[in-house]
Every structure is written in structure tokens, then in C-alpha cells.
Amino acid sequence: MKIAINGAGIAGSTLAYWLHSYGHEAVLIEQAPRLRSSGYIIDFWGLGYDVATMMRIVPHLRVSGYDVGEVRFVGRDGQRRGGFATDVLTRPLDKRFVSLKRSDLAAAIYAAIDGKVETIFRDSVAAIDEDAHGVDVGFDHHAGRRFDVVVGADGLHSRVRELRFGREEQFEVYLGYRVAAFELPAYRPRDELTYVSYAEPGKQVSRFSIRDDRTLFLFVYREPDSTIIIPATDAGRKAVLRDVFKDVGWECPRILESMERAEEIYFDRVSQIQMRNWIKGRTALVGDAGACVSLLGGEGSGLAMTEAYVLAGELARAKDNPLAGLARYQVGMMPFLQHKQKMASRFASSFVPKTGFGIALRNAITSLMALPFLANLLLGRQIRDDFGLPHYVSDETHAGIAKLNP
Numbered sequence: 309m310k311i312a313i314n315g316a317g318i319a320g321s322t323l324a325y326w327l328h329s330y331g332h333e334a335v336l337i338e339q340a341p342r343l344r345s346s347g348y349i350i351d352f353w354g355l356g357y358d359v360a361t362m363m364r365i366v367p368h369l370r371v372s373g374y375d376v377g378e379v380r381f382v383g384r385d386g387q388r389r390g391g392f393a394t395d396v397l398t399r400p401l402d403k404r405f406v407s408l409k410r411s412d413l414a415a416a417i418y419a420a421i422d423g424k425v426e427t428i429f430r431d432s433v434a435a436i437d438e439d440a441h442g443v444d445v446g447f448d449h450h451a452g453r454r455f456d457v458v459v460g461a462d463g464l465h466s467r468v469r470e471l472r473f474g475r476e477e478q479f480e481v482y483l484g485y486r487v488a489a490f491e492l493p494a495y496r497p498r499d500e501l502t503y504v505s506y507a508e509p510g511k512q513v514s515r516f517s518i519r520d521d522r523t524l525f526l527f528v529y530r531e532p533d534s535t536i537i538i539p540a541t542d543a544g545r546k547a548v549l550r551d552v553f554k555d556v557g558w559e560c561p562r563i564l565e566s567m568e569r570a571e572e573i574y575f576d577r578v579s580q581i582q583m584r585n586w587i588k589g590r591t592a593l594v595g596d597a598g599a600c601v602s603l604l605g606g607e608g609s610g611l612a613m614t615e616a617y618v619l620a621g622e623l624a625r626a627k628d629n630p631l632a633g634l635a636r637y638q639v640g641m642m643p644f645l646q647h648k649q650k651m652a653s654r655f656a657s658s659f660v661p662k663t664g665f666g667i668a669l670r671n672a673i674t675s676l677m678a679l680p681f682l683a684n685l686l687l688g689r690q691i692r693d694d695f696g697l698p699h700y701v702s703d704e705t706h707a708g709i710a711k712l713n714p
């Protein structure tokens with residue numbers, strides 16, 4: 309089969325990897341001129357880690373990743389007020405957990421297919437026209453081509469979804485927050501392998517020191533109005549952050565001042581994408597495009613990889629009947645993703661506490677997480693993946709994978 313995949317992010321490249329390993333022809337289309345290198349830090353574990361293990365990329369993730377030791381909530385004076393040692397998370401997961409930049413995960417996945425799967429950068433699927441035997445796909449820049457299946461792996465603001473399923477507003481469930489992230493060189497202080505976070509009612513600033521003397525910053529704030537437009541330019545985004553966080557204490561004034569040097573600001577609404585269907589004819593959605601859990605899920609990238617693995621496996625299993633494969637993918641994965649979305653949205657009201665009391669309560673509770681039974685009570689359900697990964701990988705495919713990724 310020939311499969312067009314819009315978006316060379318986490319889901320898209322994983323899907324291309326597995327399709328290629330099953331002998332199908334995948335074509336990745338990515339709107340950016342190259343893979344993005346900036347972004348934010350993610351925790352990577354669970355089913356996604358298992359898929360990455362089968363793809364043999366975990367050693368690369370370990371090299372580019374960080375064994376974070378502590379999440380530390382600080383007060384205005386920078387002193388510790390709450391938080392936990394991360395082994396309460398990693399121990400129950402048998403250390404199958406790594407924190408890394410989203411872009412490093414995307415790059416590691418892409419490296420496994422680079423040169424083997426056709427990728428068209430600086431372009432996007434722009435039209436999808438389907439008949440009983442295939443799909444004519446039009447692009448913004450290149451000439452149109454015909455495929456058997458087209459997949460939207462183009463993230464939260466998916467264009468394939470818009471083209472085939474309808475406007476974003478129909479599917480977006482706004483969780484009441486805005487999130488911004490950027491990276492800076494030579495910021496001081498540094499706290500190695502420690503995620504440091506400061507909150508005031510409805511606002512939170514965090515920093516994490518990474519290699520090459522760089523620091524990643526994450527801003528999250530409550531914004532009940534989902535309609536306020538996020539500026540398209542970095543200058544506009546910086547202005548919003550300066551305004552919202554102008555009176556926030558701790559290191560915030562220094563961070564805002566240093567932000568002027570930041571080259572790229574990620575800024576978005578914190579939303580989920582909830583859909584009843586990820587399939588329409590020969591078009592499918594995967595990853596955030598169809599089932600974004602949001603950053604509150606703490607597992608979106610692993611879930612995106614899992615969906616991609618299952619979609620590729622079901623297409624391979626269905627042989628000449630892609631529609632059957634697509635249907636099996638949706639039936640197999642959707643209840644699990646819906647459950648994950650529910651868990652994440654339950655957490656939304658307390659993610660950045662609204663009041664000083666809420667912040668103090670969170671600090672106290674997280675300090676108590678040193679007690680394993682309490683950690684299990686608070687996090688157990690959150691980190692458990694109640695989904696058994698299907699096995700599609702035959703000996704023949706294993707041999708193919710070894711060739712793909714020796």
C-alpha cells in the first residue's frame with residue numbers, strides 16, 4: 309500500500325517506521341522546513357516506551373534524555389515547599405522512564421527512517437479526494453499524487469482533520485489553560501536533574517536545566533476565555549507572557565527579562581481533541597490530531613506512538629483491505645484513549661491551583677509522596693496503562709527491523 313502521512317512528528321514518523329518495516333510505502337509530508345529542535349521537556353514511559361524498545365531507539369533516548377531526580381515546588385524565596393523524588397514514579401515502572409525534549413524524541417524516531425522513507429518538507433496535504441479505489445491527495449506546493457490511505461498525524465491543529473472531519477471547534481475541548489515554552493542559553497541558577505516550579509494562584513513558571521548550558525522554561529496560566537487569540541509572532545507571544553506574569557515573584561522578573569533573547573516561543577491552548585470517529589473512508593487520524601490528551605495526560609507522545617504502532621499493524625494485517633484495518637485500529641484503540649482523556653481532564657481543575665491555599669495543599673500532598681503507599685494512591689491509576697500491546701511483529705518483520713535500525 310501507498311500511505312500519505314501528514315506530519316513528521318511523533319505519531320507520523322512512528323507510523324512511517326512500522327509501515328516501512330511491514331513493506332508498505334509511506335510518504336511523510338511535513339510543513340516545517342526541517343524537524344523542529346526547540347520545544348519542551350516530556351516524560352516518556354509506558355506503552356510508548358515499549359514501542360520505542362521494539363524500534364530499538366531506547367539507547368538513543370537514554371543518551372539525549374535526563375534521569376530527573378526531583379520535582380521541586382519552591383516558594384517566592386526559592387526555598388523548597390513541596391515536590392517529590394521521581395523514583396516514586398520510576399520505581400513502579402522498572403525505570404522504563406526517561407525525560408527528554410519532545411524534539412529529541414521526534415528526532416530519534418525520524419533517524420530510524422531517515423533515507424528509507426520519502427519525506428517532503430515545507431509542504432502540507434491540502435486536498436483529499438477519495439473514490440472506491442484510492443485517494444487523490446493535493447499538496448500546497450508539490451503536484452498531487454494518488455495513495456491508498458491518507459493519515460493525519462499533524463497534531464492538535466490538524467489540517468487533515470479540518471479537511472475531512474470538520475472544523476476544530478467541533479472537537480476541541482478547552483481545559484482552561486494556556487501554555488508557553490522556550491529555551492535560553494546561560495541562564496542562572498541551574499539545578500541539575502531537578503524540575504523546579506513556582507506557582508501563584510492560576511500561574512506557574514518552571515525551569516529545567518539541560519545540556520550545553522541551556523535551560524527550558526514552561527509557563528502555564530489559567531485563561532477561562534478560550535476565544536482569546538494567541539499571537540502568531542514571537543514578539544506578540546513575549547508581550548502576552550510579560551503582561552500575564554508581570555507581578556509574579558520568585559525568578560519570574562529575571563526569566564521574563566531573559567526571555568527577550570529566546571528565538572522561538574511555543575504557545576498554545578491546553579486542549580483535548582475528542583472525536584467519535586478517527587476514520588472517514590480512507591482517511592485516518594493518529595496521535596494528537598484525533599485524540600490529544602493534552603499535557604495534563606503526561607503521556608501524549610507515548611500514546612501517539614502506540615496508536616501509530618497499532619494503526620500500522622492493523623493495516624499490515626488487513627492486507628488488501630485497508631478499510632478493515634482502519635476500522636480495527638479505531639475499535640481497538642478508542643476506548644483506551646477516551647479513558648486516558650478522562651483521567652487527564654479530571655486533573656485539570658487542580659493542575660495549577662486557583663488559590664494560595666490550593667498551592668499550599670498541593671505542596672503538602674506532594675511532599676507526602678515520599679511514602680510509597682501514598683504515591684501509589686495518588687499516581688498509581690495515572691501511570692497504569694490498561695492496554696495490552698498487540699503483537700504484529702513476525703520473525704520476518706524482526707529481521708526487517710534489524711536491517712532498518714541495526
Ligand SMILES: Cc1cc2nc3c(=O)[nH]c(=O)nc-3n(C[C@H](O)[C@H](O)[C@H](O)COP(=O)(O)OP(=O)(O)OC[C@H]3O[C@@H](n4cnc5c(N)ncnc54)[C@H](O)[C@@H]3O)c2cc1C
Nearest residue numbers: 315317318319339350351432462463595596606607608609
Ligand atoms: C507543554 C507540553 C508538555 C507535554 N508533556 C508531555 C509529557 O510529559 N509526556 C508526553 O508523553 N507527552 C507530553 N506532551 C504531549 C506530546 O507532546 C504530544 O502528545 C505529542 O507530541 C503528540 O505527537 P503527534 O505526533 O500527534 O503531534 P506533534 O508532535 O505535534 O507532531 C505533529 C507534526 O505535524 C506537523 N504539522 C502540523 N501541521 C501540519 C500540516 N498542515 N502539514 C504538514 N505537517 C504539519 C508539525 O510540524 C509536527 O511535526 C506535552 C505537550 C505539551 C504541549
